Amino acid sequence: MKSANLYKGSLTTIILKLLNEHDKMYGYEITQRVKEITKGELQITEGALYPSLHKLEAEGLLDVEFVRVNNRLRKYYKLTELGTKETVNKLAELEDYIRTMRALVNPKFRFEE
Amino acid sequence: MKSANLYKGSLTTIILKLLNEHDKMYGYEITQRVKEITKGELQITEGALYPSLHKLEAEGLLDVEFVRVNNRLRKYYKLTELGTKETVNKLAELEDYIRTMRALVNPKFRFEE
DNA sequence: CTTTTATGCATAAGAAATTTATGTATATTT
DNA sequence: AAATATACATAAATTTCTTATGCATAAAAG
DSSP: OOSOGGGTTOHHHHHHHHHHHHSOEEHHHHHHHHHHHTTTSOOOOHHHHHHHHHHHHHTTSEEEEEEEETTEEEEEEEEOHHHHHHHHHHHHHHHHHHHHHHHHHOSOOOSOO | OOSOGGGTTOHHHHHHHHHHHHSOEEHHHHHHHHHHHTTTSOOOOHHHHHHHHHHHHHTTSEEEEEEEETTEEEEEEEEOHHHHHHHHHHHHHHHHHHHHHHHHHOSOOOSOO
């Protein structure tokens, strides 16, 4: 992911929220959507994405469905009920994070004393 | 750090910004200030803080000064010129992160389709 | 007065998330 | 014919942090 390592820990939140919007997505589609929405700011790497999807599936947050398209195999993911609940939590955590960081960082920047 | 692992990668930003405000702080003071400002939301552990401070010093972002207070030794850190520049970068990265995450997450939450 | 809590620094082992590097395979574009 | 895009996957290494210790003095509590 570009420039900032602040994105560390955000991947699950991003995946869950996208699936909450789109109902059903496959891995490659997620990488492209993120790149599109963030205008290239954030590039999700496959090495991070696929293991993450497998983990979410193993935890029961995602369900899988295989679909053959143009003689190629797509693995579609969708939120389970539990996954939807976890999405709520993750979004709340993100808002908490932003609020807390703003509290820590808001005092205006000082270049001199 | 409590609840969310979204804080991963944020420690450097927090340290630099606090030092930008306070000119001169020691490790233990940083943990207490963060706890105070965030009302306990964020507890910086010593196992994370001290190695991080050492790294920032090694990178030339912080200078060190030892001061004996009440027969106990404090290790005060302050920003170098380079450290101040990096603070600017880190704060910009945080704003970028927040803007990007909002773009990804803003579409209102959907509980049903 | 002695035990716990607070102050103050430090490191080491392990866990977790991600990067980087590959690997495979088909479709499309150049 | 070669390069790029689509589509998934894993493994090694790295980064960052948690958890667990360790040492030492000061202050508070019992």
